[in-house]
Amino acid sequence: MPGAVEESNRRLLRARDAMDRRFAEPLDVPTLARIAHVSEAHFIRTFRAAFGETPHRYLQRRRVERAMFLLRCTERSVTEICMDVGFSSLGTFSRVFRDVVGEPPSAHRRRGPLPPVPTCFAMAWARPATDRAVPEKRPERLRP
Template sequence: MTFQPRMTSIREGVTVLDDLKWRSWNGVVADLWHAECGPGARGEYVSRHPRVFIVLDKLGGEFETRLQPNGPKLSPGGSAGSLSYIPAHMPVWGRAETGMRIRHLDIHFDPAEVGERLSEQLPPERLAQPNLMFSDERIFALARLIAQECAEPERRHDLYGDSLTLALLIDLFQPGREPAPRRTPLSAWQLRRVTDYMAANCSENIRLQDLAALVELSQSHFSHAFKASTGLPPHRWQMQARVRKGQEMLIAGGRSLTEIAAEAGFSDQAHFTRVFRRLVGETPAAWRRGRRAGDVSG
């Protein structure tokens, strides 16, 4: 992990209920917290990097958010679905009037690295402006998917999380209001180099920045050019390659579905079955039986 956020916090009356769960992607770190706040619990927080604070679930009373320790209350209570953007180096004070439990997601990010992925800077005026306890259904839906990635012990490949975090930050900051230029496809040698690499390593976590480096393009340019060439985003193409690898092992025989799932890069047999059925139209076991029946009848 290259990007490492730095946040200082002072908490009183706050108990963390579960172990911290977190994931890191290109220029982004997501932390999933579950905490209990007693009556009058308070906290002071400041980070060297900008972050997004998302209330996923809340049981019990309300909490207040302020930009000064004795300043005016700036939030309406922080119900589930509330979002806050806090710029870098900006202190925030929070206080719970009554007891409550809260599960929340913190998304820390490096604007320079995210800007490199987008091939354009995030708007400086938006980066400098705090926005506390607002609502946005689309951003909240993306945040819940990111939280699920943090919570699951078996991780999907990194391209999936890259896509989710980038989509959330694009929705939040809305860079590039002008229509994006039409991207040209990858050249034949670029497409061959990338797809050969992805096919050979489909069961591993493949980073978007590594694929882009193979053909000497920015991450944003590569993503658009790859989709223009294949009709699929990179993470979807990789998932299809994993299914193809699974089909090869199913035909060869000699392995259980659990072994095939692990070797093809899926978190477990259930994940393999779910993705296989979505892409092929039937379960791996049914597909293998159909192939055997076809061989016998032939």
């Protein structure tokens, strides 16, 4: 019978797998916490402890990784790619992309198509670093 730690990890992996599969959908912490069968606060805390980043940051990075591929391998517009990977604002997409990759989407596209190597190698080589700062969404403070 699995222990409590193994069960917790299994639940977190279930939520992370959902983010990997459904990254283009509007996923939020309450939805992901329900998938993991834990409270929202516990989900954020344990996800960060297990994977080294918050669920929000992980989801943004996954969306940017997919956008990086689409920018270099398709002729679709930046706006189309922005919407296809799950962002609802071109401004937010451009800011997050620059924060994660270190250059704007248009500059990344100018690098040209990915080299003719197996996709897994190209994606691993082009994967953004997880230690780059991606600003977290902060709840708006109530004004008196």
